Structure formats: C-alpha cells, structure tokens
Amino acid sequence: xxxxxxxxxxxRKEALQRMGKYAALTAVxxxxxxxxxxxxxxxxxxxxxxxxxxxxxCP
Amino acid sequence: MAPKHFVALSDKIILWFEPSNKYIVISKYLWxxxxxxxxxxxxxEFLENLNxxxxxxxxxxxxxxxxxxxxxxxxxSEVNHKSEVIxxxxxxxxxxxxxxxxxxxxxxxxxGSEQIKALIHPQWANAISQIKIHDIEDFYIFKEDDFxxxxxxxxxxxxxxxxxxxxxxxxxxxxxxxxxYNKIESDWIATFHASTVCNNQEAVMLIGxxxxxxxxxxxxxxxxxxDVLADDFTPLSADNKEVYRFPSGISVKTGSxxxxxxxxxxxxNYPVFKSTSKNVNVKYIPPLKNxxxxxxxxxxxxxxxxxxDKNTTSTIQEIGIEKILETLIPESWISPLAQNSKLFLEWLxxxxxxxxxxxxxxxxxxxxxxxxxx
Numbered sequence: 001x002x003x004x005x006x007x008x009x010x011x012r013k014e015a016l017q018r019m020g021k022y023a024a025l026t027a028v029x030x031x032x033x034x035x036x037x038x039x040x041x042x043x044x045x046x047x048x049x050x051x052x053x054x055x056x057x058c059p
Numbered sequence: 060m061a062p063k064h065f066v067a068l069s070d071k072i073i074l075w076f077e078p079s080n081k082y083i084v085i086s087k088y089l090w091x092x093x094x095x096x097x098x099x100x101x102x103x104e105f106l107e108n109l110n111x112x113x114x115x116x117x118x119x120x121x122x123x124x125x126x127x128x129x130x131x132x133x134x135x136s137e138v139n140h141k142s143e144v145i146x147x148x149x150x151x152x153x154x155x156x157x158x159x160x161x162x163x164x165x166x167x168x169x170x171g172s173e174q175i176k177a178l179i180h181p182q183w184a185n186a187i188s189q190i191k192i193h194d195i196e197d198f199y200i201f202k203e204d205d206f207x208x209x210x211x212x213x214x215x216x217x218x219x220x221x222x223x224x225x226x227x228x229x230x231x232x233x234x235x236x237x238x239x240y241n242k243i244e245s246d247w248i249a250t251f252h253a254s255t256v257c258n259n260q261e262a263v264m265l266i267g268x269x270x271x272x273x274x275x276x277x278x279x280x281x282x283x284x285x286d287v288l289a290d291d292f293t294p295l296s297a298d299n300k301e302v303y304r305f306p307s308g309i310s311v312k313t314g315s316x317x318x319x320x321x322x323x324x325x326x327x328n329y330p331v332f333k334s335t336s337k338n339v340n341v342k343y344i345p346p347l348k349n350x351x352x353x354x355x356x357x358x359x360x361x362x363x364x365x366x367x368d369k370n371t372t373s374t375i376q377e378i379g380i381e382k383i384l385e386t387l388i389p390e391s392w393i394s395p396l397a398q399n400s401k402l403f404l405e406w407l408x409x410x411x412x413x414x415x416x417x418x419x420x421x422x423x424x425x426x427x428x429x430x431x432x433x
Contacts, residue, residue, distance in 0.1 A: 021385055026126040031084075032083065032084040032085070032385070033083050034081065034083070034389055035079075035082075036082070036249075036388050036393035037390070037391060037393075039229060039230065040230055042292055
C-alpha cells in the first residue's frame with residue numbers, strides 16, 4: 001500500500017514538472033520552481049482527441 | 060551554485076539560475092537562509108552562521124543544509140541545449156504555394172501537403188495575397204519520415220517530430236516575427252503564451268490557463284474597437300522591452316461562435332477550420348488593424364490573469380505577481396541568455412498585476428478599457 005502511494009506521488013510530481021511548475025515544500029520553506037518552455041510553441045501541444053496526423057501523435 | 064540574477068518583487072524574491080533556465084520564487088526569509096548558505100565556506104560555517112545570524116538551532120540547521128543543497132543541485136542542473144546537426148534534406152517539389160502580405164512585407168510559403176498547410180495557413184488566411192512577388196522571404200514546410208521540416212530561404216531552420224507540430228508552429232511564428240522586425244532569436248526576451256490588446260500608447264497583456272478564454276475575450280474586446288496586438292503569441296523585445304504586433308487572425312473555438320456571431324457582421328463568412336485538436340472547429344477573426352495601421356510595438360506594464368466562468372460574479376482586482384508568474388513562465392518561451400533573463404526580471408519589476416473573473420462581457424470590456432486610462 002505504501003509503495004503504491006509512493007508511486008502515485010512520483011507520478012504526480014513528474015506530471016507537475018512536465019507542466020513546468022512545482023512547489024517543493026520543505027522544512028525551510030517553499031520553493032516555487034518555474035520552468036519556461038525550451039522552444040517557442042503555439043496552440044495546444046496535444047489534445048486528448050489526437051493530433052492532425054492521427055491519434056497516435058499524442059504522447 | 061548562486062543564482063545569476065535575482066530580484067525582489069513585493070514580499071517575494073525571484074531567482075534565476077543560468078544552467079537550468081529555471082525561475083524560483085521564494086520568501087524573503089528563505090532567501091536570507093539561502094544567502095547564508097551561499098556565503099558560507101563550509102557546512103559547519105553555515106550551521107554556525109545560521110545560529111549566530113538567525114538564531115536557528117543546530118538540528119534544524121542540519122535539515123536546512125540538506126534541503127538547500129538539494130534545491131541548488133536541481134536549480135543548477137544543466138539543460139541539454141545540443142543542437143541537432145542534420146544532413147540537408149532534399150527539398151521536395153511543392154505544389155501548394157501561398158503568398159501572404161503584412162504591410163510592406165510579403166512572404167511565400169511552400170507547403171508539402173494539404174495536411175501541412177492546415178498547420179500554418181488558417182491563422183494567416185486573412186493576410187493571403189493574390190499577387191505573386193519574386194525575391195521575397197521564402198519558407199518551405201514539409202514532412203519527411205516522421206519529422207516536420209522548416210526551411211527559410213533555403214536555410215535549414217529545424218525539424219520537429221510530427222507529434223510535436225506545435226513546435227513547428229512556434230518556430231514558424233518566431234521566423235515570421237524575425238522577418239517582420241529584422242531580428243534574430245537572441246533579440247527577443249520572450250515569446251509569451253498570451254494575448255495582448257493595446258491603444259496607441261500602451262499594451263495590456265492577457266494571460267490565463269488553457270480554456271480560460273483569452274482569445275475569446277480578445278475577440279470581444281476587438282468587437283468593441285480595441286486593437287488586438289497579438290493573439291496567443293506575444294513577443295517581448297530586448298532592445299526596448301516592448302511587446303510587438305503579431306498580425307495573425309484571432310482563433311475562436313466552436314463554443315464561443317454563438318456569442319461572437321452578433322458582434323461580427325461577417326462572422327458567418329469566416330471559414331471554419333478543423334483545429335489541430337480533432338474535435339474542435341475554429342474560426343480566425345481577421346485583426347482590426349494590419350501592420351501599417353496600428354502601432355507595431357508598445358510598452359506593456361499591465362498584465363491581467365483572466366478567467367471566464369458563466370456562474371461567477373464579475374470582479375477585477377490587483378493581485379501579487381506570484382500568480383501571474385505561475386501561469387506566465389511555464390507556458391512561455393523565455394530566452395535562456397543571461398542578458399535577456401536580466402531584462403525579463405527588470406521588466407517584471409514595473410508590472411501591475413490584475414485578476415479578472417468574469418461572466419459579463421460588458422464588465423470585462425469596461426474593466427480593460429479602464430486599465431488603459433489608469
């Protein structure tokens with residue numbers, strides 16, 4: 001059970017990191033970490049409905 | 060390990076780390092502790108200084124020591140900037156060629172297929188030109204294997220995995236503003252995922268999470284005579300810290316068609332395109348002013364986080380910069396160059412930040428108009 005929770009937490013953290021922001025809550029205080037995009041982009045990266053080249057395009 | 064730049068904004072400190080291009084927001088108190096860490100030559104000196112300067116006991120100090128050193132490792136983790144070296148791909152024969160005009164500039168785009176054209180053309184359809192001009196900026200966009208290629212005047216710009224077509228769209232947008240304003244990538248502080256409206260003196264930037272209605276609000280504002288400087292892609296230049304016109308059509312999705320139709324007499328005549336996401340149709344509303352008619356760049360000192368909610372009471376209030384940064388930074392490209400990052404932090408210092416929650420369009424229009432006069 002504990003292991004499962006840990007896995008969930010990691011997935012959540014990874015998801016937040018992918019979003020480009022996450023708050024590291026520590027005893028010393030909160031670090032709000034913000035990552036800009038690495039390249040110029042437009043439109044939604046990939047909607048759940050799939051990209052223009054077929055549904056397999058969505059990661 | 061220290062941040063290359065930092066700036067104090069109200070009660071927060073924003074740090075910028077060059078190796079990772081990360082922005083980190085912390086409290087002033089935490090910054091004091093981090094500074095003690097950075098100024099200490101050894102772990103024991105850090106613990107002593109914490110105790111002496113901030114009256115922090117040894118056991119707590121040890122926890123802080125671990126946490127700060129871990130945080131600094133993350134903040135200084137290198138980003139892989141390696142640029143791909145590609146053997147020049149053969150430019151295929153192009154059947155689909157379109158010309159677009161923006162004020163005094165024209166470009167020619169050679170599309171590899173209808174599918175490729177659908178990625179770029181719809182938002183520029185308003186600028187299409189029937190005149191075939193020679194010796195102009197020439198773009199080639201095509202798909203080969205599982206990559207989308209972008210070539211500008213026979214120079215290879217980049218290739219993008221097909222699934223990451225939004226990067227091709229973004230790179231094309233960058234190439235276009237470079238062409239229009241005679242700049243290169245390092246001349247830009249950022250290209251923000253934001254819409255921007257303006258009068259003749261200043262610009263106001265609208266940001267919000269996806270689906271919050273930035274573009275719809277831009278269209279509503281335009282219907283009320285407000286000039287939309289940029290929709291969804293707002294470039295900020297390094298030489299004057301001003302935002303620049305991005306002369307695309309304003310994209311509006313199916314859900315807003317009914318509400319927008321009475322505001323635009325020609326609404327039914329704007330073609331419907333299938334969005335790059337499968338289930339949504341979009342229309343692109345031509346901008347009110349073209350490149351020659353409106354200002355091409357303006358200072359922007361006001362930024363509004365917008366959120367439409369049909370069940371909310373409409374309000375506008377001044378907010379702290381933290382909420383703005385949380386949305387703005389992760390959604391935008393910000394130049395990783397140290398001099399540009401410094402300019403970005405300087406630009407932030409002068410910003411007034413607002414949050415607009417609205418269900419009533421007239422309230423939203425009046426609120427933005429009021430910002431221009433304040």
